[in-house]
Amino acid sequence: MDKKSYYVNVIEAKDGKMGEVMNFNFGGHHDLGDMAEKARQAGWFVKDKHAKEFVLAMRFMHHVMKKNPDAQIFKDFAPQFEAFKQTVKAQLGCSDCGCNK
Numbered sequence: 588m589d590k591k592s593y594y595v596n597v598i599e600a601k602d603g604k605m606g607e608v609m610n611f612n613f614g615g616h617h618d619l620g621d622m623a624e625k626a627r628q629a630g631w632f633v634k635d636k637h638a639k640e641f642v643l644a645m646r647f648m649h650h651v652m653k654k655n656p657d658a659q660i661f662k663d664f665a666p667q668f669e670a671f672k673q674t675v676k677a678q679l680g681c682s683d684c685g686c687n688k
Contacts, residue, residue: 623638
């Protein structure tokens, strides 16, 4: 699997001015663009941008939970998130990536 690296830059537009809020690198083997396109094609969302937001939210949440497995805040949520993630992957045809992550 090819490792991919993304640079995330959040900029706030306020009062006609642009200001950087945060930026960070994010990586993994998932092709976020491909995943967003599959989510868009699934027809789950009213707007195409929601497919992009959904994929980023899922990947970010999964990454944080994986890197902090003992965090108390995730204890009750982790099993439900894992089940939801597997359902999403199956419906998008992503379950064949071989990673099971």
